[in-house]
Amino acid sequence: MNHVLVTNAGYWSPLVWVAAFAIVTAIALLIRSRGEKGCRHGTEQSLPFFSGNEPTAGNIHASNLYWGFVHGLARHYRLLARAHSGVVNDYAFSLVVLAVVLMAALIVGGMA
């Protein structure tokens, strides 16, 4: 079976990648097996380490993730949120705008 993906710029062989991944995994496991044997599960040794801070009581929730990204782009998100108003009139309006833009692009580009 043909596993090689030939693209316009080169080729890609997934099976070679899998073989390389297996070798790297084997090396990683070898290194791990040579680590400290006295690790005790269920004690504070297995708790997450948050840069010296006290461990938090619960999980880190989804709403906490990428907070900085969303906060940093708050202005852009406000714009996008305004465009996603949830009002069905706006949905229909966007279709009209699309049709007009498309018609202009096609007529200008297609008849040139």
Place this chain on the structure above:
Amino acid sequence: MTLLSVFLEDTTALLVALPLLGAFSAPLVGKVSAKARNLWVIAIMALAELAAVSLLVDVLGGNPHFYAVGASDPALPSAAGFPFRIVLVADAMSALVAALAMTMALLSVIYSLRYESGNEGLEKYYSLVLLLAGAMMGLCLTGDFFTLFVFLEIASISSAGLIAFFSSAESFEAAFKYMVVSASGALFLLFGVGMLYGQYGMLNMASIGDSMAAQATFVDLAALSLLVSALLLKSGSVPVHMWKPDAYQEAPPQVVVMLVSFALLSLYLIFRICFSVFGAMVFPAIGWTVAILGALSIFVGVVMAVPQRNLRRLIGYAAIAEIGYVMLGVGTSLLAMHDSTGVGMSSMHGGIFHMLNDAIDMGLLLLVVGAVTYATKRQELDQVSGLAHRSGALAALFLIGVLSIAGLPPLNGFASKVIIYESVFRINPMLSVIGILGSIMMLAVFVKIFASVFLGAPYKGCFRKIPRSMLIPMVVLAVIMIFIGLFPGLVLERLVFPAAEALLNQEMYFGGVL
């Protein structure tokens, strides 16, 4: 004539007829018992799947099907030299999308058996599911514009019914919004079809394409813009994507899997109309439009997915971005089709390949998300965590879907995206950069889901065991994804290259119908 030979000869028509028969008979069989109804629905869908796969195998063997509905000899659609009948066309492209949509529909129905088992009115639910499946088959195979409009309406109405089916205020609202925008789109499409009918006096796609002059007229281009706008709306591309997160949040996950197929079919119809009907005269103008809208869909989809807290709404935005990759690939191919370096063809292969991968990847992710909702009765991201401790299989299946949709090797998503990046880069590096950044953000979005839903301290709430009938469709999709990822060359050679060839070969399309 044996039953088998009739089945093989009339596969094209049966592919549309079987789900429609199932849709109207399911409520009657449901009067006997729920078990009989389930068996009936599965049998109909399995038979339709068999028809879709046998049609694909036959077409890929070099026998495109041209079927005139109602003709004494269905193989001769235009005995009088004028195709006045409804013509169904199954070439390598339409047979591929039909087989894909039918496979996803079958898996959705198998998944439904337990997912919806506690609900009432399921005979109506299965009727709508089969109606949607039948309409999608009609959309794949139709050879004329009016039948396209009719099947598009059947698909839209059954989709709206399914979004609202398990009634809540939010699902009614989502279905209402979908119905309004969908009806608006249908009117645009009908207006476009009317313009073409006024210009050429016929509705058959091949006849219209054959009658077109070398230079497109004003009416041709105005009609094309209306048709493409309406189909972009159905596919959920930016800027007409707003219905998608609402609908995906409220519809049952297995129904959303079918809505993803429907969205991809809408894109297929755009490509069919551009390549097979209008041909080279509109390539650059429509190419830029489709490619830019694709890049915008990727950008808006992933950026809006980041802050979402509802699992299904987030996937709705991710689906918008994924549609963008297909548009980017095929849009760029329209731009560079006559490029001697083969970039245009390569780009088209990437786009078609990604259609296949998108349906499978999104399908798996949606079914896993559905299983999370089934097990915990929750779909807000903040309300669930640590599910990997309760179901390692679910976590593993989700991880496979995540890696694939983010375009990481060695899964199928990587294979199609790498072709798109490479070929788009040669036409316009900026569009390719948007695509790559979109993939990185897509990974970030799904890592967020994986980290918050599956990792962390073990989930302490009520957790229902995932039934085998729900696990099987997910495992099937994961196996297909791994197979395509490991043997991308095979899939390209056997499925994608013939599909692209069929789409481009206008002479074969005209010759078969006329």
